[in-house]
Structure formats: C-alpha cells, structure tokens
Amino acid sequence: MTDFPIYLDHSATTPVDPEVLEAMNPFFTISFGNPAALYSVGMDAKSGVETARAAVARALNASPDEIVFTSGGTESDNSALWGVAMANVGRPRHLITTKIEHHAVLEPMETLAQNGCEVDIVPVEPDGRIDPAEIRRRLRKDTLLVSVMHANNEIGTIQPIMEIGGICREAGVLFHTDAVQSFGKLPIDVRACNIDLLSVSAHKLYGPKGIGALYIRRGTRLARFQEGGEQERGRRGGTLNVPGIVGLGKAVMLALDRMDSESCRLEALREKFFGQLCARIDGIHITGSRSHRMANNIHFCVEGVDAEPVLLSLDMAGICGSAGSACTSGSTEPSHVLTAIGLPRSIARGALRLTMGRCTTWGSLEATLDALESAITALRRLSTEH
Numbered sequence: 001m002t003d004f005p006i007y008l009d010h011s012a013t014t015p016v017d018p019e020v021l022e023a024m025n026p027f028f029t030i031s032f033g034n035p036a037a038l039y040s041v042g043m044d045a046k047s048g049v050e051t052a053r054a055a056v057a058r059a060l061n062a063s064p065d066e067i068v069f070t071s072g073g074t075e076s077d078n079s080a081l082w083g084v085a086m087a088n089v090g091r092p093r094h095l096i097t098t099k100i101e102h103h104a105v106l107e108p109m110e111t112l113a114q115n116g117c118e119v120d121i122v123p124v125e126p127d128g129r130i131d132p133a134e135i136r137r138r139l140r141k142d143t144l145l146v147s148v149m150h151a152n153n154e155i156g157t158i159q160p161i162m163e164i165g166g167i168c169r170e171a172g173v174l175f176h177t178d179a180v181q182s183f184g185k186l187p188i189d190v191r192a193c194n195i196d197l198l199s200v201s202a203h204k205l206y207g208p209k210g211i212g213a214l215y216i217r218r219g220t221r222l223a224r225f226q227e228g229g230e231q232e233r234g235r236r237g238g239t240l241n242v243p244g245i246v247g248l249g250k251a252v253m254l255a256l257d258r259m260d261s262e263s264c265r266l267e268a269l270r271e272k273f274f275g276q277l278c279a280r281i282d283g284i285h286i287t288g289s290r291s292h293r294m295a296n297n298i299h300f301c302v303e304g305v306d307a308e309p310v311l312l313s314l315d316m317a318g319i320c321g322s323a324g325s326a327c328t329s330g331s332t333e334p335s336h337v338l339t340a341i342g343l344p345r346s347i348a349r350g351a352l353r354l355t356m357g358r359c360t361t362w363g364s365l366e367a368t369l370d371a372l373e374s375a376i377t378a379l380r381r382l383s384t385e386h
Helices: 018-024 040-060 073-086 103-113 132-138 161-171 242-280 307-316 336-340 362-385
Strands: 067-070 094-098 118-122 143-147 174-178 197-201 212-216 284-286 297-302 351-355
Touching: 018 242, 040 067, 040 212, 040 242, 067 073, 073 094, 073 103, 073 143, 073 174, 073 197, 073 212, 094 103, 103 118, 118 132, 132 161, 143 161, 161 174, 242 284, 242 297, 242 362, 307 351, 307 362
Parallel strands: 094 118, 094 143, 143 174, 174 197
Antiparallel strands: 067 212, 197 212, 284 297, 297 351
8 A cells, every 4th residue: 555645537637736726715715706896806806817717718829708617617518519509599400429529518419419409429430539521521501510529538539620620610610629638738729720619627637626618719609508697798697716717727827838748748658658568467458549649548458357346456555546437437337438439348348547647657657557467467366266
C-alpha cells in the first residue's frame, strides 16, 4: 500500500489547482455580490466573471460575447442540441452524431428522436476515428446539426474536427463538438475549425465541479435554454456561480501556459507505459488510435480477466483507476464505445482506463505496472484452478 493514492483517473475529474482555489476564495467572502447588482461589491463580482469569460474566449479564438456559462459539460451538450432543435420547431429536423459520443449527447439525441427529429448515428473505425466522408455522405437538405466529440472520454481518440467542420460549413449545417476532454489540453480554434457550438467543463482541467461553458457562434439560432432571468444575454436565466466561473477562468489560463510541455511529457510517459505493459503482461489489447490520441490516455483490455477485480486490487495498493466513463460506472454491460469499435465482449470486459495528470510520474506508473502484473497473474491463476 502506498503512503498516498496514485491517482490515474484524471478523465473522470481532477483536483482543484491551488492557484485556482486562491483565485476563487475572495468571491466567496469579499467580492461575494450578485454580478447583476450595480453597487461596488456586485461590480467586483461582475469583473471576475468577465475576466473569466475573456479567458475562455481567448482559449478558443472566440469573442467573449459568444461564451455562455453553464453548470458543466452535460448542460452545455444538452443546451446545444435542444437549443438548435427547439429553434427550428415546425420544420424537418435531421441531426447527425456518432456511436461513441458521451451520454450527454446520445441521450438527448434519443429524446429528440422521440419528439419529431430524425437522428443519424454514424459508426466509427476500429481505432475509434470518424471518417469525415461518412459525415458528408449522410448530410441532407434538412440537416440542422452535426455533433462529433473532439476527443473520446474512454479511449482518448481525437477526431478530425477541422475536416468535419469544413464539410458542415460548406453544406450550411451547424457543427457542435463536445470538447470536455480536450479543452485546455489540445489547441482549439473555433474559427479555423468552423465550429458553431462547443462544450467545456472546468473540473476536467483542475477547476471546480459544477461549472462549464458553451461557445455559441455569433448569429447561431438557439432557443433559450433556461428561463427565469435575463442573465447571460438572455440565454440562461439564473444567478451566476461567480466563484466557479472565476475558477474556470483561472484554470484555463494555467492550462494554456502548460499545454505544450505537459502534452509532450504525458505522451512520453504513455508510450513508455504501453511498451512496458505489453512486455510484462500477455494478452494486452491497446484500444483506440495510437497516433490520434489524448496524451494522458492509457486505455487497454486484458484477456481472461474482468476489470472490476483488477481495479479492486489496484485500490488496495493505493492506485485509483477506472474501467471507463465515470458516468456509466456500475454498469455490467460492455461500454458502448468498446462495442462501437468492434471489441468482442470477452475482451471488452477486461477494459481498464488509466488517465494521467500533472502529478503523474514514471515512478507512480512503475508502481502501477507492478500492481497490475501482480493482480492479473493472481486472477489468471485463480481462474485456471477453478
């Protein structure tokens, strides 16, 4: 057992950076006012909000008035999809998405399909990549929106959003991308990629939980997604989560400063880990693309074992990992992402996702390899004895 947890589940959530917490603190106690108020305490709060809005916009090459704060990635995804659909009630509504999207996209799409929309769900290649030509082939005259995530939350595959955005712009179709996993880790230029709507969340990049943002390209028709006030230029009513917004803004600034160096560091660790893993343990299947992959993502399947007892063994050794998306933990069925890339159930049941972060070192990964080898060897021996 290690003296402290080795945390390898950064795609589920991240610890709040001390600098982020420091930036947030005054807005709980000193500059606590409502940003809609005209007196000084309220104006201080509003200044904090607008500084954060400018930081998010700058990270995307957007304008501050195109950023709307939300409660997180799920709300941003839902608001983008429902907002477009409800702004076009009374006309044919065709939507396109993919089989490997987060449930925050797939479930609203299912509900929209039950409420008069027609939804096309595009398959993916065995490495989890979308073929942009398949998006082009499925576009129709009544297509309103294409939604393709930037990077997959389970296998880490990065999608060709620039090509897809170009196809959508050429056809006059709105393009939404869920960038929850990639924002602050990969460069994103909404102008160059022809993105109309983009979702982000703070707690994936060392910011607080319960805050996110939706980029809405100026001029995009989108129905109001929360009634009850004129906040956020009438897009989303309700008192703003000022400390959370300030935390998101600070987290974005820190992430941009560290993006290039951290990406290179984590990619080197990932490739070294994969090499050692395959050398030390038989029956390893690395999932997802190796060349188009989030730097911090280590996703693989182990033949002949179930993920749950491996994760319990890791936890006993002080190591935190996961079997996939935190939003589907507890499910006994194989991940929809692994099913979509064609993995048989017998292999998919041994899926493990280890996602690195700023605190990850090679020493912590070596300890993880030791624990994995020990756990998998013991489980395989137990299965042969029975």
